[in-house]
Amino acid sequence: MHDEPASLASRLRQRAHAAIAADGGWWPFDRFMAFALYEPGLGYYSRSDRMFGAMPSYGSDFVTAPELSPLFGAALAAQVAQALDATGTDEVWEFGAGSGKLAGQLLRALGPRVRRYRIVDLSGALRARQQESLAAFGAQVSWETALPSQLEGVVVGNEVLDAMPVQLLHFDGAQWFERGVGSDGARFGWSDRPTALRPPLAAPYVPGTVTEIHAQAEAFIRTLAATLKRGAVFLIDYGFPEAEYYLPQRHGGTLMCHQAHRADADPLSDLGEKDITAHVNFSGIALAGQDAGLTVLGYTSQARFLLNCGLADLLESADLPARSAAQKLVNEHEMGELFKVIGFATGEGFDALGFRAGDRSHRL
Numbered sequence: 478m479h480d481e482p483a484s485l486a487s488r489l490r491q492r493a494h495a496a497i498a499a500d501g502g503w504w505p506f507d508r509f510m511a512f513a514l515y516e517p518g519l520g521y522y523s524r525s526d527r528m529f530g531a532m533p534s535y536g537s538d539f540v541t542a543p544e545l546s547p548l549f550g551a552a553l554a555a556q557v558a559q560a561l562d563a564t565g566t567d568e569v570w571e572f573g574a575g576s577g578k579l580a581g582q583l584l585r586a587l588g589p590r591v592r593r594y595r596i597v598d599l600s601g602a603l604r605a606r607q608q609e610s611l612a613a614f615g616a617q618v619s620w621e622t623a624l625p626s627q628l629e630g631v632v633v634g635n636e637v638l639d640a641m642p643v644q645l646l647h648f649d650g651a652q653w654f655e656r657g658v659g660s661d662g663a664r665f666g667w668s669d670r671p672t673a674l675r676p677p678l679a680a681p682y683v684p685g686t687v688t689e690i691h692a693q694a695e696a697f698i699r700t701l702a703a704t705l706k707r708g709a710v711f712l713i714d715y716g717f718p719e720a721e722y723y724l725p726q727r728h729g730g731t732l733m734c735h736q737a738h739r740a741d742a743d744p745l746s747d748l749g750e751k752d753i754t755a756h757v758n759f760s761g762i763a764l765a766g767q768d769a770g771l772t773v774l775g776y777t778s779q780a781r782f783l784l785n786c787g788l789a790d791l792l793e794s795a796d797l798p799a800r801s802a803a804q805k806l807v808n809e810h811e812m813g814e815l816f817k818v819i820g821f822a823t824g825e826g827f828d829a830l831g832f833r834a835g836d837r838s839h840r841l
Contacts, residue, residue, distance in 0.1 A: 485518075485519050485524055485749060486519075486747070486748060486749040486750045488519055489512075489513070489516060489519040489520065489748055489749040490748050490749070492516070492519065493509070493512055493513075493660070493665070493748060494660045494662050494663070494665075496512070497658065497659065497660040497665075498660060498662065502659055502660065503657050503658070503659050503668055503670070504657050504658050504659075505644060505655055505657045506642075506643065506644060506645040506655075506656055506657055506658060507642035507643055507644045507692070507693065508642070508657075509657070509658040509665075509744075510642040510643065510744065510753050511642040513744065513748050513749060513753055514640065514642075514752075514753060515599055515600075516749075517601075519749060520749060521749050521750070521751065521752060521753070522599065522600040522602075522603065522640070523599075523600050523601065523602060524602055524749070538735050538736050538737055538738065538751060538752055539735040539738060539752060540738070541575060541578075541579075541635060541636055542579075542635060542713070542779070542806055542812060542816070543575070543576075543578035543579035543582060543635065544575075544576065544578055545802050545803070545805055545806060545812075546799065546802040546803040546805070546806060547578075547582050547799075548788060548791045548792070548795065548799065548803045548806070549579070549582065549783070549803075549806055550578070550579050550581070550582020550583050550585075550586065551582060551586050551791055552783045552786040552787055552788040552791060553579075553582075553583065553633070553711070553713075553783075553786065554582070554583050554586030554587050555586075555786040555787050555830060556711060556782075556786050556820075556829065556830050556831045557569060557583060557587060557631050557633065557711070558586075558587060558590060559827075559829070559830045560631045560708070560709040560711070560822070560827075560829070561587075561590060561591070561630075561631055563709070563822075563827040564629075564630075564631065564707055564708045564709055564822065564823070564827075565707070566629050566630045566631065566707060566708050567590070567591065567592040567593070567630070568591065568592060568593045568594070568595060568629065568630030568631070569583060569587070569591050569593075569594045569595070569630055569631050569632075569633065570595045570596075570597065570621075570628065570630050570631070570632045570633070571583075571594070571595070571596050571597070571632075571633050571634065572597050572598075572632065572633075572634040572637045573597075573598055573599075573634055573635070573636070573637040573640065574596045574598050574603070574607050575603065575607075575635075575636075576603070576606055576607070576610065577596075577606060577607035577609075577610040577611050578610070579633070579635055580594060580596060580607065580611055580618065581610060581611060581614075583633070584611070584614050584617065584618070591617065592617075593617060593618075593619060594614070594617055594618045594619070595618075595619050595620075595621050595630075596618065596619070596620050596621065597620075597621050597622075597623075597624070598620070604620055607620070608620070624700065624701075624704050625704070626704070627704060627706045628701075628704045628705050628706065628708065629705075629706055629707045629708050630708045631708055631709050631710075631711070632701065632705065632708065632709070632710040632711070633710075633711050633712075633713075634710075634711075634712045634713070634714075635713045635714075636713070636714055636715075637712065637714065638691075638694045638697075638712060638714045638716075638757045638762065639714050639715060639716070639754040639755060639756065639757055640752070640753075640754055641691070641693045641694040641697060642693050643689040643690065643691055643693070643694075643732070643755045644674065644689065644690050644692060645657075645687060645688070645689055645730070645732070646672070646674055646675070646676060646686075646687070646688055646689070646690060647669050647685075647686070647687050648682045648683075648684065648685070648686040648687075649684055649685070650683075650684030650685070652671065653671075653672055653674065653675060654669035654670055654671055654672055655669065655670050655671075655672035655674055656668075656669050656687060657669070657670060658745065665745040665748070666745070667745070674690065676688055676690060676723050677690070677719060677723070677758070677760075677761060678719050678720065678722075678723040680723050680724070680725055681725050682723075682725060682728070683725055683728050685728060686725075686728040686730075687728070687729060687730045687732075688722075688723065688727070688728075688730045688731075689730055689731060689732060689755045689756075689758075690758075691755075691757070691758050691761055691762075694757065694761070694762060694765075695761050695762065695764075695765040696765075698762055698765040698766045698769065699765050699766075699768075699769045701766075702765075702766055702769030702770055702771045702821075703769060705771070705823055706823065707823050707824075708822070708823060709774065709820065709821065709822040709823070709827075709829075710766070710771070710820065710821040710822070711818060711819075711820050711831070712762070712818070712819050712820075713779060713782075713816060713817070713818050714757045714816065714817065715756055715757065715815045715816050715817070716731075716756040716757030716758060716759050716817055717756060717757075717758070717759065717817075718758075718759050718760045718776075718837075718840045718841050719758055719759075719760030719761065719841070720760075720840070722756065722758045722760070723758075729742070730755070731755050731756035732744060732753070732754075732755050733753075733754055733755070733756075734747075734751045734752060734753050734754070735751060735752040735754070736750060736751035736752070757817075759776060759817055759819055759841060760841045762819060763776065763819060763838075763841045764841075766821045770823075771821040771822065771823065772821065772822050772823070772824065772825060772826035773819070773820070773821060773826075773838055773841075774820035774821060774822050774826050774827070774829040774832060775818075775819070775820050775829055775831065775832025775836045775838055776817060776818070776819045776820075776832070776836065776837050776838045776840075776841055777817065777818055777831070777832055777835045777836050777837050778813060778814050778816070778817055778818075778835065778837075779806065779807070779812055779813055779814075779815075779816035779817060779818055780806070780807035780808075780809070780812075780813030780814060781834060781835035782818040782831040782832070783806055783807060783831075784807065784834075785830055785831045785832065785833050785834055785835070786830055786831050788803070788806070788807065791803075818831060818832075820832060
């Protein structure tokens, strides 16, 4: 018999209070976020509750592009196919595969061009769901618990970077503090400590500014670069280049929670019952990859990327409901502009299809 979600959340909160107390009464926010999302068996992504779906009635908290329309994966497949050919590889690696929808879409579009589709996911509950939904592909799909010492193939990740824990910084007008989480045994509260950490961009920050830095996401890119001996990487997520991310007007930061298709900015409440995310600083991601030896193939909006990959042609042959759903992928006020795509490759790179028009690499 499975525990009810409320019971799991209660156990997670109790464990967090005890662990924070054991660590002296304070955790940096990235430690708290990692615990809330990934604590085995209890964290948000470690539970079996359904989290992906187009409507709250599905029991979901948010919707991702592959859940909205299969045309997302069909268009992305054109870029993946080109990258496989350009790099002479035959494997696809997906990080954070969610419900498995994107994997299914890519596998159906690419067929035998992919010898092996490998999924890396921290969540055992999500792996079980993926294995069920992708059972028809048999041994073509495998699940990996860790990166190998060397990797060859095309890497994809949709909404992976935004779920990586971030550190929070608070500026009081005179000095910077690292914002962390304290506990009195019953409630969590914000608690700041002086720090030498700084945002990567020197800007006229206003007193009261709270913002994020992305050490874990950038470390992930460096690790991936060290592992990828031949291949390419395509990451899709919401975010901005550095000059837009650290605007003085964005003094509240980008930290956001999602529950039942509603957004809030309070990660200390309903622990384990909602997603916690932060927008991506794509300049930091680009520099991390470049400094680790990868070539930046391009950076653009999701709308431009999908249109470059043939989404318009796919829409022509789709029925009206399918066209309507797919419009959310490219509309400016939906996913089209907020979501961005960044690409990397080993070696000198290649003229990547998805960035042929509207490349914004110069803005990183």
